[in-house]
Amino acid sequence: MIASRVSLLTRAGAATAATAIALAGLAVTGSAAGAATHHPRKLPTSLSIRLVKHTKDGFDVISGQLRSHHVPLRHKTVLLESRTATTTFTVVDSARTGAHGVAAFKVTLPAETTKYKLVFAPHPNFRASHSGVVTIRIPSTTPPPPVQLPTSLSIRLVKHPRKGIDVISGQLRSHRVGLAGKTVLLESRTAGTKFAVVDTGTTGPHGVVAFREATPAETTKYKLVFEALPNFKASHSGVVTVLIKPAA
Numbered sequence: 001m002i003a004s005r006v007s008l009l010t011r012a013g014a015a016t017a018a019t020a021i022a023l024a025g026l027a028v029t030g031s032a033a034g035a036a037t038h039h040p041r042k043l044p045t046s047l048s049i050r051l052v053k054h055t056k057d058g059f060d061v062i063s064g065q066l067r068s069h070h071v072p073l074r075h076k077t078v079l080l081e082s083r084t085a086t087t088t089f090t091v092v093d094s095a096r097t098g099a100h101g102v103a104a105f106k107v108t109l110p111a112e113t114t115k116y117k118l119v120f121a122p123h124p125n126f127r128a129s130h131s132g133v134v135t136i137r138i139p140s141t142t143p144p145p146p147v148q149l150p151t152s153l154s155i156r157l158v159k160h161p162r163k164g165i166d167v168i169s170g171q172l173r174s175h176r177v178g179l180a181g182k183t184v185l186l187e188s189r190t191a192g193t194k195f196a197v198v199d200t201g202t203t204g205p206h207g208v209v210a211f212r213e214a215t216p217a218e219t220t221k222y223k224l225v226f227e228a229l230p231n232f233k234a235s236h237s238g239v240v241t242v243l244i245k246p247a248a
Contacts, residue, residue, distance in 0.1 A: 042127045043068045047078070049118050049131035055109065063104040064118040064131050065097075072101025073126065079119040080105045084112055091119075113137045148233045149174045153184070155224050155237035161215065169210035170224040170237050171203075178207025179232070185225040186211045190218055197225075219244045 049064040062080065066073045080093040095103040103118070118131040151174045158167040168186060172179045186199040201209040209224070221241050228234035 040125065042123075042125060045073065045120055045126050045129040047118050047120050047129045047131045049116075049134055051116075051134040051136070053136075058109055060107050060109065060136055061104060062107055062116050062118070062134060063102060066101045066103065066120055066129075068126060072099075073097060074099050074101055076101075076120065076123065076126075078103040079121065080107075080116060081119055082110075082114050082116050084110075084114050089115075089117065107136070110136060110138060146230045148228065149231060151179065151226055151232050151235040153224050153226050153235045153237040155222070155240055157222070157240035157242065159215075159242070164215050166213050166215055166242050167210055168213060168222050168224070168240065169208060172207040172209065172226055172235075174232060178205070179203060180205050180207060182207070182226065182229070182232075184209045185227070186213075186222060187225055188213075188216075188220050188222050190216075190220050195221075195223065216242055216244060 045066060045068045047064050047066050049062065052061045052063070054060055064078065066076055066078060074097050076097045078095055078097060079091050080095070081089040082092045083089045093105050093107075095105060097103045107116070113135065115133050115135050117133045120126075120129045122128040151172060153170055153172050155168065155170040158169070160166065170184065172182055172184060180203055182203045184201050184203060185197050186201065187195040188198045189195045199211050199213070201211055203209045213222075219241065221239050223239045224237040226232075226235050
């Protein structure tokens with residue numbers, strides 16, 4: 001009987017010990033799992049950019065410093081991205097930072113105006129960042145459109161009934177200066193028609209042009225028209241009227 005009690009106590013002690021060992025194992029396993037899933041906190045970064053032009057040498061230098069909490073980060077990869085007016089930013093070069101966290105790129109002068117920025121990609125210990133944008137401006141080879149100057153066109157009617165003609169004249173000017181050697185159109189219309197070109201003339205040294213027109217058979221209106229040129233805007237005169245009285 002005593003032997004049986006001892007045996008039961010022994011078994012109970014062994015079972016308790018086994019349970020404790022199992023719990024301890026679970027605790028250790030749990031701690032290990034927690035350590036395995038822990039992610040280190042990534043430090044913030046900043047990336048500056050600077051453009052130094054060497055136009056006479058046919059290249060420019062773009063550089064920047066990568067830092068975290070004001071401390072330069074060395075041996076880190078920095079990307080150089082560029083874009084033009086018709087493209088999006090794409091990677092064109094890469095470099096590793098030096099002892100002071102500086103990466104530099106020697107850029108051949110582009111054919112057109114191009115923008116550049118520096119990019120630091122995500123890192124296991126550091127957050128991504130990018131610089132501002134610098135621009136290499138290339139003057140356009142396309143000449144600007146000519147500036148069109150305003151013009152004015154006067155008109156005057158002088159009647160010569162005995163000769164059976166009328167003289168219609170006018171002066172073409174721009175900023176009060178007569179324009180010589182310019183083509184001016186004479187247009188006319190009657191009560192039943194629309195204005196149409198009936199003659200052309202060329203202005204003289206003071207911008208004056210004159211037309212000798214036969215006296216019309218019915219009342220007719222006249223005006224002068226100057227069509228636009230690359231350097232001058234179009235204009236037209238007022239209207240003069242040659243009155244013809246109906247036959248009695």
